[in-house]
Amino acid sequence: MITLLRQRLRRDLWQFVIWIGGTAMLAAFTVSAVNGSYGTETDRVNLLATAAANPVIMLFRGLPSSADLGAFTGFLILPFLAMMAAFMSSFMAVRHTRADEDAGRTELVAATPAGRVAPLVATIVHGLIANALLAMLVAVAFLACGLPATGSLVAGLGSGALGFFAYGVGLIGAQVFASGRSANAFGVWVMLVAYLVAGIGNALGTPSADLQRIQSAPLAWFSPYGWIENARPWADDNLWPVALCALVAAGLAAASVALQSVRDLGESLLPERRARATAGAALSSSTGLVWALTWPAILGWAIGGFVSGLLATSLSSVLSQAATQLPSVEQLLAALTQGGSLAVGAIVIFFTLVGVLAACCGVQIVGRARQEEAHGTVEALLATPVGRVRWLADYVAIATIGAAATVGGAIVGAAAGLAGQSAPDWSLFGDAVVVGAGQFVAALVFIVVTALVLTVLPRATLAVGWTLVGLATVVGLFGPLYRLPDWIVHLAPIAAAPTVTGSGTDVQGLWWLVAAVLIGGAASLALMRRRELAGDG
Incomplete structure (x- = not known):
């Protein structure tokens, strides 16, 4: 022993x-x-x-x-x-x-x-x-x-x-x-x-x-x-x-x-779940194969998003009651929500968490591509007319769908939370959609960066992908609490994503997030064309 x-x-x-x-x-x-x-x-x-x-x-x-x-x-x-x-x-x-x-x-x-x-x-x-x-x-x-x-x-x-x-x-x-x-x-x-x-x-x-x-x-x-x-x-x-x-x-x-x-x-x-005797039509494509391998994980992350969205709106009445009972701290609470209502503040906080979940979903799926490569199972697929670029593009596309499902689940959960209230404020649903869309763009940044690492340093894919998510979570969630400079906090995509404030929608770093997604996605696909498979050695 x-x-x-x-x-x-x-x-x-x-x-x-x-x-x-x-x-x-x-x-x-x-x-x-x-x-x-x-x-x-x-x-x-x-x-x-x-x-x-x-x-x-x-x-x-x-x-x-x-x-x-x-x-x-x-x-x-x-x-x-x-x-x-x-x-x-x-x-x-x-x-x-x-x-x-x-x-x-x-x-x-x-x-x-x-x-x-x-x-x-x-x-x-x-x-x-x-x-x-x-x-x-x-x-x-x-x-x-x-x-x-x-x-x-x-x-x-x-x-x-x-x-x-x-x-x-x-x-x-x-x-x-x-x-x-x-x-x-x-x-x-x-x-x-x-x-x-x-x-x-x-x-x-x-x-x-x-x-x-x-x-x-x-x-x-x-x-x-x-x-x-x-x-x-x-x-x-x-x-x-x-x-x-x-x-x-x-x-x-x-x-x-x-x-x-x-x-x-x-x-x-x-x-293990018994497989069917014959393959379905979806498995006739490499995209369908990636979906079959990853949909249970996507479902799990989407459920997590739904619960987060449900809590975001369900707590709005609790927050309003807290402010009514404790007016001495109402000013402090308003400062935390950047001049918005407490209910809006709950949506911003919970949907930032949803952005982390969506990023985790995307990184996990792109990381699955690296695992298939390391185990040698992708070689059989690439022996068919499917090329390396198509193979990576399939994983990036399904990772994007997974991130969208996570954010979409949160938006559905927010609607369910509002529907369960006696006098819902449906303007909060619009806020949830805005913040959720911003966090979806932030999650795409993690997906394309992980894909880029897969093409350049394949053996470091999982370590770098998850480390970036962890660092962004710490900086994005804790940075304001620790009073870090805004430029450092906004290096975290979840903190730079569009949000809602008391004065309306703040696009924040939307444009650099979109640019990072476009440039990173294009670079990863272009570089994948030129590299060989890397095993686990």
Whole structure:
């Protein structure tokens, strides 16, 4: 088992550097940004009052505990540190289980004296080491920035505990689903839903009289994010919610071992969908083949878009009620929405999230082209009259359809949210269409840039594509909070996309986004004509 563990650690060395190092750097950067932007207690008190009055902010931040520098930092960044740990862990768990089975490596290892159990145990220990290292570096980053030791330790342990929880979710997904892609999608959606559940639980919580602290609603306790947020580092420093998260994570890991004992190697608890005896007419074209390979993923992203759009308009009445009950912070809320109504602000915030989902959908589909190339399956297709340019164009076209489906699902969800109200304001639907269209253009930028990387540096396609989405999300969503210069914030396509304000529609960076799409798309297709296929070596 030691040999297997060393192999996993060596294989994931750069993953550790990128994920764990990036998480620790984000923690340190947040403390620096808070000191620079909210250095006085008055600034922190005002922002916490705004958050207590605005459920939308509570959906995307942590749990307010006090205006102390440490607790305020935890409110801003703890859920996102935990989310980075969760994604890292889920992807690693699937990589060393279901993905290895897909590639045939697990069968070779099982034929040795290691058997079937030792590789899984080594994978579980690998996850423990990764998240323990992340917890330690996050705590050290906070300590180095001058925050109290106990709260720093609780924040680090909370991030690591939630990471190991996600590792357990990934291990379960690897046992249940028949492919690495399905297992990864399962892990991502479980953690995103858990994040949303905790956010809603916090938004429905009870604020204190001074608006500096919120008591979570019971719903938050159904999410691991709710557990670590209720540890309240630098305020209460409760370790028992962190211990609860770690205990459930250990239970998931143990369950994965039990599930592996009841299935055959290479199989899954959920059998693969039976294929038809004869191919449909759609599979007579390469475009139809790409659609057949990717439509389940598109459906999943479209459902995520629908839920986001539904929440965007469903919360409008809640926001208006909050402003009525707390007029002392109404001016602050109006500032957050750039002079627009609170309902419009909810649409802008949620549809920015929709833009991220649409970008993820597009990058995933173009990344699928790279996976087909690396596995050698595209060679059979290119042996037919289908050329390399047509092959790439098909993936870009289906990725565009996927991004459109995600945004379209959000717009339909916004309409459904309005239809469910007793006195809907249908002007909000027009705002949703405008912001959604802008975010669709932003998502196209990620699609063509990923396609361009595929033609120039094919082996870096997935890493660069997902890294760009992550950076744009951090800069676009957190940049204004950290008071970064506008020109830096608007480098993120989701922040430069057209939006609505109190004075109407602001096209912002629409024209450079359109230019980037046209130039990037044309360049990727032109360069694809001149390069050879690149394998996985």
